[in-house]
Amino acid sequence: MSEPQPDRGQTAANPRATDARGIGWAERAFVFLHRHRSLSIIGSMALVTAALPFIVLVPPLSGFNAQTVWIDSFSGAGVYILLALGLNVVVGLAGLLDLGYAAFFAIGAYSYAILASSFYGLHVPFWPMLILGAVVAALFGIALGAPTLRLRGDYLAIVTLGFGEIVPVVFTNSDDLTNGTNGISGVDRPSLPGLAFTANPLPFYVTMAIMLTVVFILLYRLHDSRLGRAWMAIREDELAAASSGINTITTKLLAFALGATTAGLAGVFAAARLVFVSPDQFLFTVSFTVLAMVVLGGMGNIWGVAVGAFVIFITQTVLLKQLTNFLRPLDIPFISQIDFLQYQFLLFGIALVAMMLLRPEGLFPSTRRQRELHTTQAETEELWSPDEAQEPLA
Amino acid sequence: MTATGDNVLVARSITKRFGGLVALREIAFTIPRGSIVSLIGPNGAGKTTFFNVVAGLTPPTAGSVELGGMRLIAPAARAWLEPLIWFVPPLLVIFIGTLTSGGNIQLVAVWGLLALLLATLILPTAMARPPWYEAGVHRLGILRNARPNDIVRAGIGRTFQNIRLFKNMSTLENVLVGMHLKLKSNPFDVLLSTPRQRAEEAEARTKAREYLALVGLQGRDRTLARNLPYGDQRRLELARALACEPILLLLDEPTAGMNPRETAEMTALIGRLRSELGVTVLLIEHDMRVVMGISDRITVLDHGEWIAEGTPEEIRRNPRVIEAYLGAAPP
Numbered sequence: 117m118s119e120p121q122p123d124r125g126q127t128a129a130n131p132r133a134t135d136a137r138g139i140g141w142a143e144r145a146f147v148f149l150h151r152h153r154s155l156s157i158i159g160s161m162a163l164v165t166a167a168l169p170f171i172v173l174v175p176p177l178s179g180f181n182a183q184t185v186w187i188d189s190f191s192g193a194g195v196y197i198l199l200a201l202g203l204n205v206v207v208g209l210a211g212l213l214d215l216g217y218a219a220f221f222a223i224g225a226y227s228y229a230i231l232a233s234s235f236y237g238l239h240v241p242f243w244p245m246l247i248l249g250a251v252v253a254a255l256f257g258i259a260l261g262a263p264t265l266r267l268r269g270d271y272l273a274i275v276t277l278g279f280g281e282i283v284p285v286v287f288t289n290s291d292d293l294t295n296g297t298n299g300i301s302g303v304d305r306p307s308l309p310g311l312a313f314t315a316n317p318l319p320f321y322v323t324m325a326i327m328l329t330v331v332f333i334l335l336y337r338l339h340d341s342r343l344g345r346a347w348m349a350i351r352e353d354e355l356a357a358a359s360s361g362i363n364t365i366t367t368k369l370l371a372f373a374l375g376a377t378t379a380g381l382a383g384v385f386a387a388a389r390l391v392f393v394s395p396d397q398f399l400f401t402v403s404f405t406v407l408a409m410v411v412l413g414g415m416g417n418i419w420g421v422a423v424g425a426f427v428i429f430i431t432q433t434v435l436l437k438q439l440t441n442f443l444r445p446l447d448i449p450f451i452s453q454i455d456f457l458q459y460q461f462l463l464f465g466i467a468l469v470a471m472m473l474l475r476p477e478g479l480f481p482s483t484r485r486q487r488e489l490h491t492t493q494a495e496t497e498e499l500w501s502p503d504e505a506q507e508p509l510a
Numbered sequence: 511m512t513a514t515g516d517n518v519l520v521a522r523s524i525t526k527r528f529g530g531l532v533a534l535r536e537i538a539f540t541i542p543r544g545s546i547v548s549l550i551g552p553n554g555a556g557k558t559t560f561f562n563v564v565a566g567l568t569p570p571t572a573g574s575v576e577l578g579g580m581r582l583i584a585p586a587a588r589a590w591l592e593p594l595i596w597f598v599p600p601l602l603v604i605f606i607g608t609l610t611s612g613g614n615i616q617l618v619a620v621w622g623l624l625a626l627l628l629a630t631l632i633l634p635t636a637m638a639r640p641p642w643y644e645a646g647v648h649r650l651g652i653l654r655n656a657r658p659n660d661i662v663r664a665g666i667g668r669t670f671q672n673i674r675l676f677k678n679m680s681t682l683e684n685v686l687v688g689m690h691l692k693l694k695s696n697p698f699d700v701l702l703s704t705p706r707q708r709a710e711e712a713e714a715r716t717k718a719r720e721y722l723a724l725v726g727l728q729g730r731d732r733t734l735a736r737n738l739p740y741g742d743q744r745r746l747e748l749a750r751a752l753a754c755e756p757i758l759l760l761l762d763e764p765t766a767g768m769n770p771r772e773t774a775e776m777t778a779l780i781g782r783l784r785s786e787l788g789v790t791v792l793l794i795e796h797d798m799r800v801v802m803g804i805s806d807r808i809t810v811l812d813h814g815e816w817i818a819e820g821t822p823e824e825i826r827r828n829p830r831v832i833e834a835y836l837g838a839a840p841p
Contacts, residue, residue, distance in 0.1 A: 154703070255630045262596075262633035292615045334701050341700040341711070342686075342693045345679070349687045352676035359565060359670075361662035361691035361754050365637045370697065 154333045161332065165325040169318075180438045188317035193429040194324035195386045199402075200409040200425035201331055201418065202378025207407065208416035208482075209344060210371035211351030212265070213273040216280020217406055220376040222398035223256050224249040224383020226287060229300040229393040242306030246327075246384050253380025254373045261372035265365055268354070280403050284395040299394025303387050313388075320389050327385065328422075331378060335418050338374070347371055348416075401461075405432075408464065412471055413478055420480025427479075432460055516543045518758045518790045519564070519666075524573035526559055526814075533559040534814045536573070541758065546784060546791040548801045550825075551811035552834060557794045558671060560811070561762055564792075565668050569655035577664050578757065587653040595647075596632055600625040663691055667756030669747045671763050671794075675735040681746050682731035685718040688753030721749045724786075725779060741772040745779075752783070758790045759783070765797050773797060777804055802826065810834065 149156035172178060172186040181189070199221060206214045227249045231240045240248070264275045287294045294300065305313040306323070313319045338344045346367045349357040358364050387393045405428070413424020436456040443452050456463065471478070521539040525532070534556045541547045549557050562568040564575055566583060575583035607621020635643060639660065647654070656664070667688075676684050693714055699707035722728055725745040730738070735746060744764060751759060764780065765773040777800050783789045795801045801808060802822045810818040810825060812834040818825060825831055 255626055258630040258634060259626055262629070262637065290615075293619055337700055337703050338697075341707070342690060342695055342714075343697055343700055345683055345687050346690060348679055348683070349676050352678060353674050355567070355658070356670065356674040356676065357687065358658035359567075359662065359668055359674075360688045360750060361659050362687070363638060363657075363659045366634060369634055369637065 153336055157332050157336065158329055161325060161329040165322070169321075180434060184317055186434075187321045189430065189433055191317060191320040191324045191389060192433065193426050194321075194328055195382045195389070196406065196409065196429045197328060197422045197425045198331060198378055198382035198385070199406045200413065200421045201328075201335060202375040202382070203406050204410050204413075204415065204418065204421045205335070205338070205347070205378070206371050206375035207410055208421065209339070209351065210347040210368055212368060212371065213269065214276045214372075214375065215273050215400075215403055215407065216276040216278065216283075217375070217379060218398045218400070218402035219260075219280045219283035220253040220257060220379035221383045221386070221402060222283050222287065222393075222395070223376075224253045224380030225387040225393045225397070226294060226300075226383070227252045227380070228384040228387040229303045230294070232304040232388075233300050234302050235295060235300045239304055242304065242384070242388055246381060249384035250377045250380035253383065254377040257373040257376025258369060261369045265368045265372065277400075280400060284398050287398075288395040294395075297395065299392060299397075301392045303391045303393065305391065306388050320385075324385065327381065331381070332418065332422075339418060343367070343370065405464075408468055411478060412468070414480040414482060415478060417478070417480055417482035420478060420482070424479055428464075432464070436460055436463070517541060518543050518578065519792070520576045521560075521564065522574050522576070524560065524563055524575070525571045526556075526563060526568065527571045532814050534563070534570075534811075535816075537811070537814075537816050539809060541790055541792055542806075543790055544784065544788060545806040546780065546793060546804050548793040548795055548805040548808045549811065550795065550798075550801055550808060551817075554813070555811040555834075556814040557811060558762060559814075561668070561760055561792075561794060564661075565666065565760060566656045566658045566661035577661075577666065580664065582656050582661065582664055584653055584655070586655055588651055589654055591650060591652050592636070592647065592654070595650075596629070596636055599632065600629040603628055659691075662754050662756075665755075665757035666760060667751035667754045667758075668760035669744075669751050669762055669764060671766065673740075673743050673747055675743055675747055675750070677736035678734060680732050680734055681722060681727055681738065681749075682715065682718050684735050684746055684750050685721050685753045686714060688721075688750035689714055689718060691754055718753065721753050722746075724752070725749045726775070741768050741776075744768065744776065748779070752787070752789070756789060758792060761791060761793050761795075763794055763796060765795065765800055773800060776800075780804055 149159070168190055169183060169187055172181070172183055177186070180186075199217065202220075203214060203217050206212050206217070228242075228245050230236060231238050231248070232242065232245055233239075260276070260279050264272060267275060288297055290296070306319075307313060308319075311319055346357065346362045349360065349362060350364055350367060354364055357367075386397075390397075406425075409425040409428050410421050412428060413422070414420030440454070440456045443454070446452055517540045519539070519541040521537060523536040523538055524534050525536055526534040537556075537560060539560075549560065551557055559568065563570045563583065570583065570585055572585055574581055574585075603625040604622055607624070608618055611617030611621060639657075676687060679687070693710055695704075695707040695710055719728070719731060722731060725748050727738075727742060727745055727749065730742070735743065738746060748761070748764065751761075761780070765776050768776060780791060780793070781804050784791060793801070793805065805822055808818075808820065808822055808825045809816065810828070810831050817830045817834060818828045820828070
């Protein structure tokens with residue numbers, strides 16, 4: 117997987133690219149993978165999925181956690197990767213700042229918990245619920261997006277922030293429907309004929325890997341399509357996009373709905389993995405963490421965002437604890453006393469500030485974003501020309 | 511000026527007020543098919559306002575615009591009725607649900623979800639504005655101003671006075687965005703990567719390259735728009751506007767900021783667009799050599815008022831035009 121060139125589809129149309137005579141097998145393979153992106157995604161995801169459980173057997177990683185604990189935290193990381201990928205469509209591609217993204221995550225998780233637990237005595241199987249949870253989240257995405265997407269920038273951010281706060285509060289306070297603060301426990305685990313999803317985290321891990329592969333393929337397809345271009349056009353200049361024939365409202369709505377769909381998927385999976393949902397799993401910190409993952413990973417770049425989410429999640433949940441354990445016996449004054457896990461948001465904040473100062477385009481920027489953020493003074497002034505504020509948008 | 515049979519655009523007594531300021535006062539305007547018509551006037555004459563009215567960016571205070579016999583733009587009437595169509599049915603469902611479920615909160619929740627489903631069906635449809643929805647809304651007596659994308663759909667493409675490209679997209683992508691309405695693949699085609707969608711995409715890229723070649727940007731398809739020289743950015747904007755295959759092309763100062771050679775090239779290009787693609791052009795321009803060189807008819811505005819209309823030769827001799835541009839001769 118590599119950053120898609122702005123003009124990837126050209127390879128198919130360009131006769132020179134199909135002429136593979138006279139080049140080595142490595143180049144041939146490269147050309148093949150370039151042209152068959154879905155295959156190369158499947159291949160690389162399979163490689164990574166197979167390699168990760170063995171990589172953690174290598175010291176020092178093997179000393180941090182047992183292999184099963186590692187695998188479990190990888191499927192937890194998968195949830196956040198899904199969330200980051202979905203938010204990347206909304207924020208990175210369409211340029212709509214969404215601060216309440218956890219709401220859709222919560223809606224996905226609660227739809228599974230309500231329809232597949234002993235709380236209501238309903239036991240819809242996991243696999244259809246994966247689709248249904250995503251659809252319910254998408255419906256809420258449309259319902260929230262439709263009235264609010266006329267707003268732009270900061271105003272939209274405030275509305276989504278409000279929505280993100282409302283949803284956990286509703287789940288907290290509607291005792292009859294969702295068991296309030298206590299949450300819903302005893303959520304069904306998935307099941308497949310001949311395969312038990314029990315305490316063994318491996319089936320969850322593989323399920324997540326497959327889900328991610330599918331989402332990757334679909335997102336890359338969207339990215340290089342009429343729709344992906346429409347999103348980017350809206351992000352670049354909404355007025356010019358409208359004047360090119362793009363229905364800005366439905367296009368933005370679609371971005372919102374797709375983002376919500378991905379979050380719904382992640383929610384259903386997370387509920388089934390933890391066997392428990394409660395409102396405090398979906399607070400603002402989740403929205404904020406996912407947004408930070410998107411920004412740190414490199415907004416707009418699909419695989420960059422995924423890697424960013426993975427790195428941040430593993431750092432937060434595994435490495436900080438190990439850092440504490442590592443420094444404690446060294447007996448360095450002051451530093452050895454710090455429990456880094458307790459300071460994770462402080463460290464996270466510092467990392468964000470440092471990143472924004474040193475590398476604002478993120479760890480793995482999309483090429484266009486990199487250029488956008490490293491402009492000369494003259495170009496910056498051009499970007500902020502006052503004319504933009506004057507032209508009305510109908 | 512009488513409206514003859516083959517007019518691309520007919521604007522009838524367009525008036526636009528911004529508060530107390532009258533930006534346009536009862537401007538009537540027709541553009542015959544296949545012609546190049548210019549709109550000139552000193553700064554603040556209302557040229558760009560007129561453009562924005564025609565392009566659907568600003569609703570007029572009064573008057574209407576017809577494109578190919580279809581009434582496109584008119585002042586809104588009873589627009590407040592429209593949100594009722596969106597919100598009344600779901601609210602009705604919630605209301606009925608609450609009344610009939612006898613205090614059972616779980617039943618209320620189910621009705622609420624039904625209402626949500628209804629709302630999510632109605633709202634996107636209303637926002638996409640399909641023709642049957644439009645017809646229904648008209649029957650209710652609701653008149654709305656067309657949105658910029660509806661105007662493009664009707665066949666008007668435009669460029670901007672201050673270039674508005676998608677700067678961080680490649681030149682090819684810019685043109686492809688312009689072709690948005692010509693591409694028919696829906697999100698499901700894209701997600702499934704259907705053969706139809708792939709064929710359409712490949713075809714679109716070939717066609718986009720042709721547009722780039724037409725404006726003289728061949729071989730630059732991977733360049734980011736922001737990295738193009740100024741003159742080429744103007745050309746690219748023109749290519750993007752052409753990509754929606756417009757009947758009428760609105761060009762807002764296409765040669766502003768260009769050197770004489772680039773200006774001459776742009777003028778020649780505009781002339782070629784008419785002869786090769788049969789596009790009708792409405793031009794706002796300050797450079798009189800350009801205007802006098804390629805226009806069939808010229809309309810002159812001053813302070814929002816129509817002051818003259820005619821062939822370049824007539825306009826050049828018109829005393830009111832000379833007065834507006836040079837000031838009144840001392841008594």
